[in-house]
Amino acid sequence: MADARVDQAAPPVLELRGMTKRFPGVLANDRIDFDLRRGEVHALLGENGAGKSTLMNVLYGLYHPDEGEIRINGKSVAIGSPKEAIEHGIGMVHQHFMLVPVMTVTENIVLASEPRQGGIFLDYDSAAERVRKLSDSFNFAIDPDAKVESITVGQQQRVEILKALYRGADILILDEPTAVLTPQEADELFGILGTLQREGMSIIFITHKLREVLEIAERITVLRRGKKIETVPREGSTQDTLARLMVGREVLLRVDKTAAAPAEPLLTVENLSVVDERGLEAVRGVSFEVRAGEIVGLAGIDGNGQTELIDALTGLMAPENGRVRVGDRDVTTENAHQHLEHGVGHIPEDRQRRGLVLDFTLAENLALHDYRKSPNSYFGWLRPGRIVSAAKSLLKEFDVRGGGPQTRASSLSGGNQQKVVVAREVSRDPRVLIAAQPTRGLDVGAIEFVHRRLVEERDEGRAVLLISLEIDEILSLADRILVIYEGQIVAEYGPDVTEQALGIAMTGGTREGAAA
Amino acid sequence: MSVTPAAQPPPQQEPTTLAARFALYQRAGGVITPLLTTLLALFIAGLVVRFTTGASPLDTGRAILDGSGLTWFIPESVMDIRSVAGTYDDWPSEAEARLNAEINLQQTLIFTTTLILTGLAVAFAFRCGLFNIGGQGQFFVGAIVAVAVGAEVSGVGRVLHVPLVLLCAALAGAVWAGIAGILRATVGAHEVITTIMLNWIAYWIGSYLFSLGGPLQSDRSRQVPISNDVQESAKLHVFWGDFQGLHVGFFIAIAALVAFYLILNRTTLGYGVRAVGYNPEAARYGGISVSRNYFLAMAISGLFAGLAGAVDIMGWQYRYGQIDIQQSDIGFAGIAVALLGRNTSIGIFFSALLFGALLTGSNTRNLALPIEPELAGNMTLIVQGLVVLFVAADLVILYLWRFRKRLGLPRREPKAVGS
Numbered sequence: 001m002a003d004a005r006v007d008q009a010a011p012p013v014l015e016l017r018g019m020t021k022r023f024p025g026v027l028a029n030d031r032i033d034f035d036l037r038r039g040e041v042h043a044l045l046g047e048n049g050a051g052k053s054t055l056m057n058v059l060y061g062l063y064h065p066d067e068g069e070i071r072i073n074g075k076s077v078a079i080g081s082p083k084e085a086i087e088h089g090i091g092m093v094h095q096h097f098m099l100v101p102v103m104t105v106t107e108n109i110v111l112a113s114e115p116r117q118g119g120i121f122l123d124y125d126s127a128a129e130r131v132r133k134l135s136d137s138f139n140f141a142i143d144p145d146a147k148v149e150s151i152t153v154g155q156q157q158r159v160e161i162l163k164a165l166y167r168g169a170d171i172l173i174l175d176e177p178t179a180v181l182t183p184q185e186a187d188e189l190f191g192i193l194g195t196l197q198r199e200g201m202s203i204i205f206i207t208h209k210l211r212e213v214l215e216i217a218e219r220i221t222v223l224r225r226g227k228k229i230e231t232v233p234r235e236g237s238t239q240d241t242l243a244r245l246m247v248g249r250e251v252l253l254r255v256d257k258t259a260a261a262p263a264e265p266l267l268t269v270e271n272l273s274v275v276d277e278r279g280l281e282a283v284r285g286v287s288f289e290v291r292a293g294e295i296v297g298l299a300g301i302d303g304n305g306q307t308e309l310i311d312a313l314t315g316l317m318a319p320e321n322g323r324v325r326v327g328d329r330d331v332t333t334e335n336a337h338q339h340l341e342h343g344v345g346h347i348p349e350d351r352q353r354r355g356l357v358l359d360f361t362l363a364e365n366l367a368l369h370d371y372r373k374s375p376n377s378y379f380g381w382l383r384p385g386r387i388v389s390a391a392k393s394l395l396k397e398f399d400v401r402g403g404g405p406q407t408r409a410s411s412l413s414g415g416n417q418q419k420v421v422v423a424r425e426v427s428r429d430p431r432v433l434i435a436a437q438p439t440r441g442l443d444v445g446a447i448e449f450v451h452r453r454l455v456e457e458r459d460e461g462r463a464v465l466l467i468s469l470e471i472d473e474i475l476s477l478a479d480r481i482l483v484i485y486e487g488q489i490v491a492e493y494g495p496d497v498t499e500q501a502l503g504i505a506m507t508g509g510t511r512e513g514a515a516a
Numbered sequence: 517m518s519v520t521p522a523a524q525p526p527p528q529q530e531p532t533t534l535a536a537r538f539a540l541y542q543r544a545g546g547v548i549t550p551l552l553t554t555l556l557a558l559f560i561a562g563l564v565v566r567f568t569t570g571a572s573p574l575d576t577g578r579a580i581l582d583g584s585g586l587t588w589f590i591p592e593s594v595m596d597i598r599s600v601a602g603t604y605d606d607w608p609s610e611a612e613a614r615l616n617a618e619i620n621l622q623q624t625l626i627f628t629t630t631l632i633l634t635g636l637a638v639a640f641a642f643r644c645g646l647f648n649i650g651g652q653g654q655f656f657v658g659a660i661v662a663v664a665v666g667a668e669v670s671g672v673g674r675v676l677h678v679p680l681v682l683l684c685a686a687l688a689g690a691v692w693a694g695i696a697g698i699l700r701a702t703v704g705a706h707e708v709i710t711t712i713m714l715n716w717i718a719y720w721i722g723s724y725l726f727s728l729g730g731p732l733q734s735d736r737s738r739q740v741p742i743s744n745d746v747q748e749s750a751k752l753h754v755f756w757g758d759f760q761g762l763h764v765g766f767f768i769a770i771a772a773l774v775a776f777y778l779i780l781n782r783t784t785l786g787y788g789v790r791a792v793g794y795n796p797e798a799a800r801y802g803g804i805s806v807s808r809n810y811f812l813a814m815a816i817s818g819l820f821a822g823l824a825g826a827v828d829i830m831g832w833q834y835r836y837g838q839i840d841i842q843q844s845d846i847g848f849a850g851i852a853v854a855l856l857g858r859n860t861s862i863g864i865f866f867s868a869l870l871f872g873a874l875l876t877g878s879n880t881r882n883l884a885l886p887i888e889p890e891l892a893g894n895m896t897l898i899v900q901g902l903v904v905l906f907v908a909a910d911l912v913i914l915y916l917w918r919f920r921k922r923l924g925l926p927r928r929e930p931k932a933v934g935s
Contacts, residue, residue, distance in 0.1 A: 316801065337803030346801070354801045359536050359794040368791070368802035377784045384782070 019068035043217035047443030091164025154185035272322035297478025345430030363391035415446030584877030585620025628872035633824030634850025644813030650711025652847025658825025666746030689822015697814025701807030742837030763831035
């Protein structure tokens with residue numbers, strides 16, 4: 001699409017030439033060239049660790065480049081700090097918002113650049129007025145006086161964007177902006193970006209999600225392992241071509257699987273209620289079953305009781321009411337150790353907080369559930385030789401790169417850490433596999449691996465419960481889909497439900513509403 | 517620096533627990549930081565000497581070294597004592613100097629023995645993410661039980677008596693620390709608070725037991741608040757030296773160092789303790805009982821401290837009294853030993869040796885001449901305090917340094933971008 005808004009002839013508003021950034025032992029950016037035209041959305045696409053964030057942090061003055069030149073409007077500039085970046089009209093919205101929750105939207109926006117009366121007192125009213133005007137002109141629908149903690153994540157993101165605009169940015173860097181948003185919020189964000197673009201803003205959009213790139217970017221620059229691979233226009237690009245550029249080989253985006261052949265129920269949940277740490281009923285009378293040989297997807301927006309449900313199903317939290325059975329065994333009141341013993345595998349939501357002991361070696365981590373058992377130990381004595389050799393073959397089977405059995409888990413990349421967790425859970429031959437957000441934060445290659453593995457586990461006759469916040473993941477893997485909303489299962493669908501219907505059910509609309 | 521094509525900056529996770537933070541620190545600092553910490557502490561102690569007494573820090577250091585007896589290992593240096601001008605009016609003969617060094621070394625190693633054990637008491641809990649401040653109280657309980665069983669039980673023969681006393685004292689220490697462990701595991705009461713409270717309970721129980729007319733007070737000297745001597749059969753064999761020589765408790769401490777290493781790294785128990793120490797949430801997810809490990813780690817810590825009390829009584833003190841209780845701080849010194857020794861077996865051996873040498877070398881007898889006695893007696897405390905301060909401050913410095921590195925900030929040479 002030759003976009004009239006983008007002036008092809010004018011010099012780019014931003015040009016990076018030969019940007020190089022080294023970290024000890026790692027070349028994070030290797031002579032990267034990049035340019036941004038006025039009024040365009042330019043996506044920076046790459047797997048985790050490809051060097052996208054590093055490049056943008058260099059541009060924003062957070063890192064100092066080892067080599068390379070930054071040109072803004074054709075002039076060479078040095079950016080030594082975020083403050084200088086802002087002076088050059090660059091604004092950045094980080095993945096994790098930098099907002100003070102107890103302060104109002106206006107206070108957050110004017111923080112560190114407050115308009116003052118007589119040089120001392122904060123002129124709050126005029127600041128709020130400016131924020132309101134700015135917000136209205138872009139249809140942001142933000143109340144300048146609302147406390148940040150009381151508005152939604154999507155709105156908080158808009159506050160971050162407003163903050164950049166307030167400081168006079170005309171180049172906006174968005175670092176993985178949709179990672180925290182629901183599908184509906186992401187659509188709203190894209191609408192806003194369109195408005196900004198029409199106003200002449202130039203936007204750099206960092207992501208590893210292919211669909212988004214094709215939806216909003218005019219041009220796409222692909223990074224892989226610190227190098228720029230190519231800059232391509234949106235026209236003529238498909239998810240498959242982009243994935244190949246990104247990963248460097250053919251990637252199977254569609255999960256290749258046959259129809260499920262469900263057999264006997266292995267996980268049966270009856271009328272389960274769970275009370276969370278604050279004493280609130282987070283799971284309210286949930287009943288479902290997962291059969292051998294099927295993947296049941298549990299879709300829902302974060303914080304609708306998924307975490308508490310998982311904890312209750314794995315013995316990490318005692319349910320208030322109801323029953324959980326694994327096969328014929330009632331495990332409702334059993335602890336985590338007993339669940340593990342009776343055939344429950346659990347890929348936890350947070351691999352760093354829960355799934356791994358980061359200061360342990362990979363071998364020690366792989367033995368986490370079974371270190372007390374033969375052959376890992378013998379009358380209370382560990383047998384490091386056995387533990388290491390078992391680890392060696394698992395690491396090979398699951399293609400874990402970046403370290404051997406004696407490497408500390410903390411030094412692995414996220415994708416490889418997750419492979420270690422998957423290796424441990426799957427290798428124990430569980431009857432029921434509970435996979436909570438198994439691909440969170442992973443790149444395309446690792447996602448492909450985990451997905452394929454989950455389907456294999458299904459085909460071997462395990463009951464797989466997949467809990468995910470990603471609609472795409474649920475749709476491509478699940479044989480049956482349950483939707484959880486405010487602690488209750490509100491809908492059940494077959495595998496061919498539309499994304500639209502699922503999205504509505506996830507936000508509390510009924511099945512009828514979805515059909516309408 | 518090798519540059520690999522993989523553009524993967526090592527992921528930086530924030531360590532969450534005490535033990536995890538310490539592991540990071542250990543990896544980052546290696547053996548250099550403890551050495552620097554020690555040197556810096558000694559240097560500052562030297563400055564204190566300089567500005568309060570006007571004495572030369574170098575002379576003072578030399579006097580401490582001589583007083584510690586470590587010079588015994590280098591025979592030629594023993595006579596160098598004369599180079600310290602004005603130290604002695606009558607030069608000792610070479611044989612006298614040599615004997616003096618030998619006796620001093622024995623005292624140093626006697627302290628080292630106790631410090632190893634109290635250091636292990638802190639370190640073991642530490643590896644489970646717990647801060648055992650109660651080594652002192654556990655030491656008291658061990659010493660009291662050792663006196664009771666060592667003095668009141670008789671006629672069992674050395675072969676039975678010695679192990680019996682050691683066992684009872686170690687178990688007493690374990691029970692004492694185990695109380696704090698149970699409280700932490702069940703109601704979540706923080707071990708720092710409870711162990712400090714238990715220290716005082718042990719202090720006053722001991723003071724009562726040894727008071728005039730108290731249950732454990734001596735039958736022979738009714739006017740002194742002190743216990744009976746332990747039976748001959750409960751004394752540890754002295755294998756080196758005639759005047760308060762080195763006892764076999766030294767080997768018990770060495771064995772404890774080995775046991776510490778083996779339990780932590782080679783047993784399923786140690787695996788659980790370390791897992792809980794590094795990441796209690798992951799341990800719980802892995803089917804490991806966090807409460808059980810909190811209790812076990814504290815109890816084993818107390819075992820080491822109780823053993824320290826027993827070894828002290830059976831090896832050289834032979835009796836215990838109110839004065840001893842009031843003056844003892846060897847349990848607290850264990851904190852500095854463990855911190856400086858990085859909670860590892862080898863590290864604890866060397867830091868215990870260092871503090872043992874300081875305690876002996878800086879006591880008034882050895883330091884009276886170059887500097888004032890009051891200051892001499894407190895030299896160890898000064899160094900000990902500085903070490904704890906530096907280890908804590910090191911963590912802060914390390915954090916700042918990592919923070920800078922994470923942001924990729926240069927040390928101080930902002931490089932020009934472009935031309």
